[in-house]
Amino acid sequence: MRRIIKGLARGLLVLVPVVLLAAGAAFLYFSRALPERDGAVQIAGLAGPVTITRDREGVPHISAGNASDAAAGLGFAHAQDRLWQMHVSRMAGKGRLSELFGAATIGTDRWLRTMAIDKAAKGSLAVIDPPTQAMLEGYARGVNAWLAEDGRTFAAPLPIEFSILGVAPEPWSPLDTLITIKMMSVSLANNVGHEVQRLSFARLGLTPAEIEDLMPPVAADAPPPLPELAELLGLDAGPLQKGTAQDGQNASLSPVGAFFDEITAERASNNWVVGGARTASGKPVVANDPHLGLTAPSIWYLAHLEVTEEFGAPRNLVGASLAGAPFVFLGRNDFAAWGYTNTATDVQDIFIERVNPDNPEEYLTPTGWAAFGSARETIKVKGGADVVFTRRWTRHGPVLPESYKNIAAYLPENSVAALQWVALAHDDTTANAGPRLFTVESVADYQAAMEPFLTPMQSMVVADIDGNIGFIAPGRAPVRDPRNLVEGRAPVPGWDEIYDWQGYLPFAELPRQTNPDKGAIGTANTKIVSATYPHFLTYDWDRGFRQERVDALIIDAEAPHTPELSREAQADVYSPGLVRLRDRFTQLLQDADLTVEEEGVLRRLERWDGRMAAGRSEPLLMMGWARQMMIETYADDLGPAFDDWLKIRPDTLERNFNGSAARDWCDRTGTDQREDCADTAQLALGNALSDLKRRYGSDIEAWDWAEVHTARGAHRPFSQVDLLARFFDVSVPHQGGPFTLDRGQTTLNDADQPYTNTHAASFRGIYDLADLNRSTFIQTTGQSGNVFSRHYRDMAERWARVEAIEIPTGPVKDVKGTWRLTPKPD
Structure with a gap:
């Protein structure tokens, strides 16, 4: 026995060092997948040289002669820092997640294939204007140049997620960028969830008044009484059964983390602009903090783009970009600054389509029976058999899967639900607004530049260096028949033309303001128009608690406003809703x-x-x-x-x-x-x-509220694996709550973690029009999506403390590395 013990001991003495050596080698191998700080590469198609200079925060300052080459630089930087994130987003939009993650995401793929997000994006390629097309092509050129790089000796060629899952990225294309942008509409869509909820209540036998008890309008609205949905739609009434997953379909879309729980999540944001007559500097101040599901890495990537020649004089864009797209969505240029909140306009309607009992391939229209559109779809499943299904659509839009939000349990016999949605249009020009931001010089310019912006509708505040302030809510807003008393609140009969959309509001009639008498404008997802506004936008505005705080701290405040006061307001954790x-x-x-x-x-x-504060x-x-x-x-x-x-x-x-x-x-x-x-x-x-x-x-x-209310940035997909989540998720104690300006929304129906913060300010920007270089920025994690990078989570604690960084234009201070991209000779 003693010999056996000695033998085991000797074996362990050999094995332990071998295991440690192997672990160290693996760590070195994957950590060396990080890009070199400095480098040079030749890229075919560039018009001139491009420099990518990173500062100490990992923010790239990209300089190029024209916008297309600047986009190439941003694509190169995005690929270096956020390749896995980009890959997952485009695979989601294509309904191909199961090729990465297996059977767990079949339901999500089925829903996204049914919505045909990628086909809508492909159709929209035809309406992309030449400046935008040039930036899309330049961006793809930059991404693919990084993909073609050989990498270091003894280093993983790609971020570790690719190796763990055994997959590789495909070349990037302009279509992939449009899909990525389209996924923002998916993540910000919420009305369909409200419609299904009201449908489920009607199916239970609740009266319209009881349904209004559960989902009341805001005080500023007085909608007509909701019709009796059971009578309108022919619903049975009685107890409901819980939905069950079939063929890998999940009733709620949550296979790989919060990012894909698009339709059930709450979306919110704050923004405001204060005119120079009310600021200490005499120039406007703009502040913005869009609230989205927390992810690791953050949805946003900070960047500075400089175009030196194309516009006659150097033009700068600074702010938050979206990995997968060549534009600065939230930020400032040399003359103006802007910020978004989600308007949450009702841009989705569910139509109950009556199926022909004698021919299930037909549905009823106002003029008689018509054939469903249909196409076969094949979902490739990693480690499993292909899933083949038939995608169907009607004149209104795609037929929702039966498992979606348990909707089949609510529908009358011989019926299906079809979704009409602005985001599914094949003539979406939203991307065309991106290049215009280089040349905007005034509030009026900005408002005009947003005409192509169709989806998702956003409430935008803007200011310029001449002291003007303004607001606009661009986007497609459906016009409904005056006889339609449902007005977007619940599903409607697809066979009755009364409920068909009548077109869209003209751009000139969308909400806007310029230099209002109050000298300040702020939005927080509640009703943005007065009682005199003649058009319907939605009856599902967010509650007004955050707007009350914006009004109290900013709009109606008497003290001269400063950027620091904006920061204090963004950090506000007083909860009017819970105090009430x-x-x-x-x-x-x-x-x-x-x-x-x-x-x-x-x-x-x-x-x-009433403060949702740490230590309490x-x-x-x-x-x-x-x-x-x-x-x-x-x-x-x-x-x-x-x-x-x-x-x-x-x-x-x-x-x-x-x-x-x-x-x-x-x-x-x-x-x-x-x-x-x-x-x-x-x-x-x-x-x-x-x-x-x-x-x-x-x-x-x-x-301690902050310790319980930890802000959890969920990695996709490793947040689902406890051992990996410890390394890949980015979590930090966080104050605030569902009704505070420093927002922290929780998922109360999560039995295990009902108070974890899963939805908060994804980005904060404060712009000082007296000196735009003093503007500040922060996002939730860090610039890198590579878990081995020191920039993977280095912004998280500062974000939680509502601190920020500056990204000035001009020569970069404290340079940490420079890449030079040059045209490849023919």
């Missing part, structure tokens, strides 16, 4: 028979200042209580329709408290007694405390 609920909840329990612990919690919350337990207590209040009030009534609808809804709860609800939602079904809202609030408080103590320990004093 705190006051109502505690009022309900004033006469309740509480335990000593519950009484202590109420007193703690009454003293709370009150934000977690309030979030937990509000979450449980939603569950105890509505889950029994809504059954399987509840989970997708679950989020904290102050306006919805308020209807119960003030007696204006169409039914008594606080009374629980299945009990022998009648509960009021005070009973439900006390039950929710007790259940919340039990749940929170189970998750975070019994010492309430030790709870």
Whole structure:
């Protein structure tokens, strides 16, 4: 036995060093896939030399004679730093994720193939103008030049994700860029989710008034009563069954992280512009923080593009680019600065199409039966058999898969659901707005330059160095028949022409402002137009809590505005929504028979200042209580329709408290007694405390909201593998909450991590028109998408602290490396 032990010991002495040596060699091999700091390459098709100079933050400063060559430089830099991200995004748009990830993404591929995102992008190539075409081709030239590089000795030729999954990128094309841009419309689309929710409620037998209880309009709107959907669509009424995944189809699109949960996610943002008459410098200040799902790496990539010759004088663009596209979407040039928020205009309608019972290949139109369009699609599945299905469409658009959001369970017999959506148009000119940003010199120029911008509709604020400020919301907004009383809120009969779109609003009639009397403009996804605006945009505006804070801190503030005040506003963590609920909840329990612990919690919350701040337990207590209040009030009534609808809804709860609800939602079904809202609030408080103590320990004093509310940038796909997620995800403690300007949205129906921050400010920019070089920028992770890079996560903690960097034009200080691209001789 002793000999065996000695033998094992000797074996371990040999094996351990071998394992450590192999691990070290593997680390060296993959880490050396990082690009060299300096280099030179010849590229066919360049008109002249291009330099890519990286500063200490990893931000590339790209200089070229014309915009096409500058795009080549950006494509080269994107490929060096974000190749895996680019590859996943275009494969998603093509419905080819299963070639990378296997059966887990069949459902997502099926949905994206059904939407035919790539075919819409291909059709749009025909409407791309020459300046944009030149930039698209230049960008592809730069990406492919990096793909053709040999790499270092003893180094992985590609980022580690390619090696782990055993895949390789294909050459980049202009079509890939249009697909990448089109995926932004996918990620910002939300209305279809609202329609399915209202459909599910109608299928449960809820009345229009009860549906409005659950999804009320904002106070500034007064929509017509929703028609009886059961009668309009021929719905049955009764209990619902939960959807089941079939053939790899997931009812919710969440196979490889938050980025692909497009249609259920909330989208939000803040922006504002303050005119020079109200600033300390006498020049405008612009601020912007678009809120998106958190990813690793960040969706945005900071860059500076300089074109030295094409426009007669050097022109600069600085700001946030999208890996996969040659444009600076959010930022500034030499004369103006701009920022976006999602308008959330209703640009999607679901049409219930009646199928011919005698011929399932036909559906009913206003003029009789017509044949479905159809095409066979083959999804290649890594490690599995191909999945073949028939994609169908009607005159309105693609037929949604039955598994999408469990929609088949809600539909009448012999019917399908088709989706009409602006983003699926084959004449999308949105990309044509990109090159125009080089030559914009005024607010009026900027507003005019956005005419090609069709999707996704955005609320844009802008200022110029002459002191003008403005706003425009460009995009295609459908015009609906005045007889259509549904007005985009729920699915409609596809066989009735009343519900057909009548065209789109003319560009000249889209919302806009220039130099308003208040001297400031701000948007935060709630209603952007006054009661006098003559056109319908949506009834599903976001609640006005963040807009209230923008108004209080910026629009209606009396102190002269500065960039620092904008930064403080972006860092604001006061939560009007939770304060409002705190006051109502505690009022309900004033006469309740509480335990000593519950009484202590109420007193703690009454003293709370409403800030979702680090080191505080009150934000977690309030979030937990509000979450449980939603569950105890509505889950029994809504059954399987509840989970997708679950989020904290102050306006919805308020209807119960003030007696204006169409039914008594606080009374629980299945009990022998009648509960009021005070009973439900006390039950929710007790259940919340039990749940929170189970998750975070019994010492309430030790709870720290920022530690619980960790902002998690999810890697695609390694966030799904616990061991890999530790290395590839980018997580950082974060303040804020769902109703704060420093926003941190959580996924409350995630049973394991309901308070993790999955959706926040993806980028922050503050632009000082008195000196644009003092403008500041930050994104959520770092410039590199390579986990071995020091720039993979080096911005995350600064982002969480609402700090930022400068990206001045002119000679680069603290140069960390330069690549030179030159034309390849014929």
